[in-house]
Amino acid sequence: MEQVKQPQEHLQRNLQNRHLQLIAIGGAIGTGLFMGSGKTISLAGPSVVFAYMLIGFFLFFIMRAMGELLLSNLEYKSFTDFSYDLLGPCAGFFVGWTYWFCWVVIGMADIIAITGYVQFWEPNVPLWLPGLICIAIMAGMNLLTVKLFGEMEFWFALIKVIAIIGLVGVGIYLLVTGFVNPNTGIPSSLTHLWAREGGVFPHGIGGFFSAFQIAVFAFVGIELVGTAAAEAKDPYKTLPLAINRIPIRVIVFYVLALGVIMTVTPWDAVDPKKSPFVNMFTLIGIPIAATLINLVVLSSALSSANGGMFSTGRMLFGLAQTDSAPRMFSVLNKNGVPAPALLFSCMFLLLGIVLLYQDGDIMNMFTIVTTISSIGFIFVWMMILFAYIKYRKMQPEKHAQSVYKMPGGVLMCYLCIAFLVFSLFLFTRDKDTLEGMLYTPIWFGILAIGYAINRKRIAAYANSRKK
Template sequence: MTHPLESNPEHLRRSLSNRHLQLIAIGGAIGTGLFMGSGKTISLAGPSILFVYLIIGVMLFFVMRAMGELLLSNLQYKSFIDFSTDLLGPWAGFFCGWTYWFCWIITAIADVIAIANYAQFWMPTLAPWIPAVLCVLLLLALNLTTVRLFGELEFWFALIKIIAICALIVVGFGMVAWAFHSPDGHVASLSNLWNDGGMFPMGVGGFFAGFQIAVFAFVGIELVGTTAAETADPERNLPKAINSIPVRIIIFYVLALVVIMSVTPWRQVLPGKSPFVELFVLAGIPAAASLINFVVLTSATSSANSGIFSTSRMLYGLAEEDHAPSTFKRLSKAAVPSRGLLFSCLCLLGGAMLVYVVPNLVTAFTLVTTLSAILFMFVWSLILCSYIAYRKKRPELHAVSSYKMPGGVLMCWMCMAFFAFVLVLLTLQADTRQALIASPVWFAILGIAYLVRRKRA
């Protein structure tokens, strides 16, 4: 039996298979934050960073479960814009959609700037804005063809990341098993995790400081929710993709960090360098720097690719709900929201020009990534609020749901309390505090835009 959306050329097509969805979900959960940010988080929190990633992972698993039950309660929901509009009101769809669009534009700008930096590893004389612009144009061209090609691209990008992390875990455990001696006399051993000040060597303060950067490493985990309208057999494939999130977090985050801190004592991990590169260099793999540079380059490209895909779908959803100009509703012959794609890529090109304009990108980077994490937490909270409203308004749908969220409404409140706690933690450091102070500006702009739109309507 074909789904009603499948036979209608006016709608997005269900072209993404289970294979694509699983890898999009994994790719979304493994960002540049893990490859590049883990050095800084280890230096801040020591081995307690393992608990930070586990806690954030558990909380976000419940957010994903709430989103999964909502999307499957009504297959006409194309993404979380639809159910937030339906359950909380038009304002929620407007704020959720535009904030999510802005989140991914910011994240993709950060990724494009990162790509420009990684490209300089091989071509140091090349002006950094050239690879940035070329990357945006390439991703635009690929995304304009078909949804299936996006799924295929994301599948291979994510596969490269997974192979790199699995290789790191195998090589690292091999070094621990052989009691590898590093040039400076350190022995690879699991005891390195606790024999230097215990699991919480930096105290509670260091443990809390780890949350700020670790949250950014998880942005994109909800990407599965934006692919709902283009997923074949969502009742089977969506739960599969969401249920595998905890296993992924344990394998890709926790095991990778256990290996890094077992081989290199955590005090030796440099915040400015990728611990992934350092471990392969220690293992005596000469091409390690080039290899990991390639992996991190594909990781950033994958994240930018996800950003371009999801922003165009958000604009399509917003236009369908009359929250954005109706031109974004138009689909190309390949059933791709091409105008939304072009608009998002124009905004990205503007961001790519930052490489040309701003000389010091590190300061801008911290501000941009923190702002992105704050806005993502707002979107995750709206998903939870929608779930609470759904339980009140549609108890009969919850009763017959085959994919109920564990913990229900109580767990939603616990997750939102956790996000509030993370916001409080952002006030502790000067650079993250600036982004927190800047974030209300975005909501003020949205509030004014929403009031103007309502008056016109």
């Protein structure tokens, strides 16, 4: 198997360990934890913590597979590179463009969300202004140096971490002091997690799976650490550290956070339409709780948009180097940043501003496209696993020399694939996500046409690498 040759222009390794660790944390904490956890609790009750634990468990092994592959050859800059090298040009083409599309759509959704959060403070602000300012500032800083991207992600993620640790601390304090919830008249107690009517699974396995389906969305972006590792100073040290801490993050940020919420406010008293984070801070007499959480969620949306801008630029850069995208996207500016690719992606983020002025069928279609994006992430995760299986078959000597082997190996890969297939099945249980699934073949059809048109050029490049 031929290896990817070092490109003439290459990304610079300017991200430090603290940057990569917080990028990993930011990827593991979605905005849905702050705003959507009330809905997941109402659907599944206490069993919601098992949903997050189960999803986190399998995604940890998927990230371990990705980590071993990236460290097996430092010329791999992302999972697109090893998909191309191990599974072939067609797989690399589909993975790279699908990942680009997923982040562009999420970026547009983030721009819409950012405008809504800003209107919390300034209701009369023009709809186009917050998103435009956001895109301009983040694009400007991303164009300067990757280190500035790392700094932005560091502080965005830190805000989320402080908010969650604060919530856990407040919840434990209320639990220990026997606080009586003024809204329910019920004292705080650990027994709320199993002794309420219906027990741990109050809505049965169906309710558990309903929350499971939503919870998968919260982990979207966890693989961003792999893309950022290409620009880390010491990937052999920093990438394993970032991935190995995923289980701890899942326990602290999801299990503990949701657990303390349900000990203070019983699951059946949680309002699915309101953020339980706001409620928790309000209970201890913080009148500006809503403002604080709005600030946290705004930072989470900014973090997601920033990560999307970073990853889409890097994906196009990698695709262009294999002739799977226009060669102009393989150009780096003097700061080692793929500027043309980044600016091209920003043009699509501007569509988020246009959607703010639309309603009706267009917004309905936007919901469908967002669902397609989430399914696209599952596709990317599956391709990482297939690439690992091929790597173990074709390059056993590299696996033997690996200092960061995936636990469970190929067998664990097949278990993870089965889990992801089951996750896709759960999308058929909800009308909106089912509709999105039915539209998904359109995207892959577009990719198939694009690959067919460019197949000869892509094949010529692949053959030139073998000589």
